[in-house]
């Protein structure tokens with residue numbers, strides 16, 4: 341594999357940040373090589389490509405590294421114009437997509453991380469916060485015009501991709517933590533949005549089986565609690 345050319349994704353396991361980049365590359369039909377990083381023993385290349393955060397994902401395009409998943413998604417959209425657009429043309433609609441993507445990425449995802457790494461009251465509080473934020477997202481969707489029922493998935497945009505990377509495996513999370521996030525009575529729009537995406541082959545193909553993910557999440561949690 342020539343590191344100086346083509347498209348290479350440095351990712352790791354089931355990392356949601358990496359899955360969103362994989363999904364965007366697949367949506368755009370971009371061929372790429374994948375380097376699976378061991379995050380307990382990061383490659384010198386990864387450290388060299390992302391010296392600031394030292395994290396995956398890093399996308400290397402023609403030898404040039406791009407870090408930070410949301411930055412990578414926008415880069416992909418700007419460089420590969422042929423595939424479906426990930427961001428809307430209209431500046432206001434684009435701003436709204438960026439706003440909600442950042443809300444999902446910075447707010448809801450961080451609460452998930454807290455649920456994963458905590459117990460007792462701290463964990464209960466984090467679960468409560470996810471519900472409060474899902475309510476805000478539901479209200480936001482009521483007035484938004486970005487696509488939520490996706491058909492064959494070819495029209496997925498940046499927000500759909502980010503949503504999938506966080507809630508695409510919500511059933512795994514729900515099983516491991518015995519909680520329910522996708523409550524149709526409370527969040528009908530969010531629930532139908534995520535259900536329409538998780539059934540798509542494009543999204544299903546990103547992950548191993550439900551059972552295998554449950555096992556992985558349980559062992560990740562055990563390590564996080566040590």
Ligand SMILES: N[C@@H](CCC(=O)N[C@@H](CS)C(=O)NCC(=O)O)C(=O)O
Nearest residue numbers: 355356357379395396397408409410
């Ligand atoms: N803000 C970054 C976060 C990336 C991130 O947290 N990556 C994790 C894997 S999901 C990682 O590389 N962790 C290794 C470490 O923290 O040392 C992004 O959006 O790309």
